Amino acid sequence: MDEEDVDNQLAIITSGQSSIHPASLVATRSNDGKTIVSFEPNDPDNPYNWSTIYKFCVIGIPALTVVNSTMASGLAAGGSVFSSYFHVTDSAELVLPTSMYLVGYFFGPLLFGPLSEQYGRRWVSLIAFALFTIFTMACALAPNWPALIVFRLLVGIPASCPITVVGGVCADIFATSEARGRAMAIFMASTVFGPLIGPIISGYMAPISWRWAFWIGLIIAGVTWVPLVFVPETYGPVLLKYKAQKLRKETDNPNIVAAIELEKHDIRHIITVVLTRPLRMMFFEPLVLFSCVYLTYVYGVFYMFFQAFPIIYQETYGFTAGQMGLAFLPIGVGAAIAMFIYLGYDIVLRRARAAQKPWATNREMQRLPLACIGGPFIVASLFWTGWTARPSVHWICPVLAGIFYGIGYLLIFMALLNHLVDAYEIFAASAMAAAGTMRSLGGAVLPFAARPLYEKLGVPWACSLLGFLSAVIAVVPFVFIRYGDQIRARSRFCRYLEERRAEAERKKEREAERARRREKAEERSTRRKEKREMEV
Known part of the structure; x- marks a missing residue:
């Protein structure tokens, strides 16, 4: 853990989330005289203060880029084409268009x-979306097999950006974990429906030309650009940087700055601290590591279906x-059901908090029970598919097993990713990047x-x-619930982060108290002045 990295980022975030009195709009740093x-x-410039409708519009448009990204992963599902x-006959080579795309997912989040x-x-x-659009067109125009493989890698790298960044956007604009969780549920649902659309487009475009699958993807990306260009910046520290730049221009005072402008920006700092942050979280934070392991397995099995479904449905049922x-659509139906389960649990949790139930204050109980529910759905789905997919059994039986997989898949993702965002709020994008990197490795290899x-x-x-492997790995959220407090207590990162956050809150309270005293002093001075004027 780099404690200086935590201190700098926490200072940036707390300044971006400040809601103190206007009189303390600028606070002097004693070491160099800068005003922050x-x-x-x-x-109204603070994303926390935007209206609910506007917030969901801001989340909804990036969610469209997530659909583009995840849909593109399935556009190369038609290996036979x-x-x-x-003239490629090696079955392993035919996996490459999908796997190389997910290799791009591995590098992009970092x-x-x-x-x-x-x-x-x-x-x-x-x-990132501009690069995604360009390389999607390159895939459609690929002159040969090696070129297609290279372009699939190059389009996969920027395609990972929306999946990584949207979690950070949720943390930017929603102050409470409940509101953030609902927004994340919408985001995660979009990550499920995208891969389901890709194979359908690929399958029905194949008789025309495999290139048309990518042309359709390019058209959808072009349509997405229309609302995307109007999406505002949501990251508070950057918004404050714009505000500081405006004030410097208006006042001609070069000492007015935003906290983010005081952070190091040299290339050494970017490479050794900023870009390595997800890897450090992945390897040194048990919550991140084991969440990543579970998500990697579930995600990898999902992409195994792209290779298994031709055997199950084309060879068995013709x-x-x-x-x-x-046949992928029931997974989407299950994902929709999972979203309603999530929202239902959210209502139960809010009522329990209102009733001051002890379990409702437990951090692990806010999200992880949903992952505990999702694990058995994954196990049941795999056994259901395996033992009903045979010519003597109607095809609808194994197809409907996808509903259970969709329920389990989305519940696990919503629970674990929301838990990571809640635990590492100031580094939400890096935590998401760590999870995205590792699960993409599973999606590429499995x-x-x-x-x-x-x-x-x-x-x-x-x-x-x-199914047996799924049953073993499903113990992860149960372990988190049982030992979550101990895991956080032994984590240097979590412990230090909590200490610095508490210190920052105390400092903000002291500043707010000083602001209130100044306001009262100003009010008393104004009243005395008014009284003297009346006497005159």
Whole structure:
């Protein structure tokens, strides 16, 4: 853990979240005489003070970029089309268009998550989506197989940006964990529906040309640009930097700054501190590490379906490529059900807090019970699929098992990612980057094992093996609930972060008290002045 990194970032965030009196809009730093701007009470520029409707619009538009990103992961699901066009016969090579895209997901979060905490969400997102659009077009125009593989990698790197940054946006604009959790539920649902759309587009465009799947993706990206250019910056420290720049220009005072402008920006600091922050969190924070392990497995199994569904549905039931794509839709139905389960639990939690139930104040109980529920749904779905996918059983039986997978998948993701955002609020984007990086590695690697696994073990036992492994790894949220306090207490990062946050809160309270005293003194002075004028 880099304690200086935590101190700097905490100073930046607390200045960005300040809601003290206008009289203390600037606070002097004793060491160098700089005056640091902060938000006024009810300041309309503070994202926390935006209207609820506007906040969900701000979240909804980046969610469209998430749909673009995740949908593009499934646009190359039709391996047989590439086989006939490029004369590729090796089954492992046919996995590459999807896996290389997810390799891009592995590298992208390490770049975009920390950079969004350094330079803001808006410009990082716009640059990344521009690169995504360009390389999507490059995929459609790929002249040969190696070029397609390279372009899939290059489009995957910027495609990871929305998934990484949107979690940070939720932390930027929602002050309470309840509101942030509801916004994250919408965001996570968009990450599920995207990959389900991709195989459908790929399957039905295949008879025309494999290129048309990418052209459709490019058209959707073009439409997304229309609202995307109007999305505002949400990162408080960057908004304060804009405010400081405006005040410097108006007052001609170079000493007016925002806290983020005082942070180091040299290339050594960027590389050794900012860009390595997700990796440090992944390897030295048990909450991040084991959450990543669980998410990686669930995510990897989901992308194994891209290789397993042709065996299950095309070879067993004679589905066309388009029909096979439609077999993914029940997962989306399950995800929609999971979102309602999440919102229902949110209502139960709020009522328990209002009734002052002891369990409702437990940090682990805010999110993790949903992951405990989601694990058994994943296990049941895999066994259900494995032992009903046979010619003697109607195809609807294994297809409907996808509903259970969708429920479990989204509940686990919503619970664990929300738990990470709540625990590492000031570094939410970096925590999301760590989770995104590791699960993308699973999504890129595990599909290579899908066809050999299903061909050697058969559909029933291949699904059963995945189900048994799912049952073992499902203990992770139960362990977090039981030992969460102890895990945080042994974490240098969490312990130091809590201490610095408490100190920052005490400092803010002292500043607010001084501001109130100044206000009362001003009121008394005004009354005395008015009294003297009346006497005259």
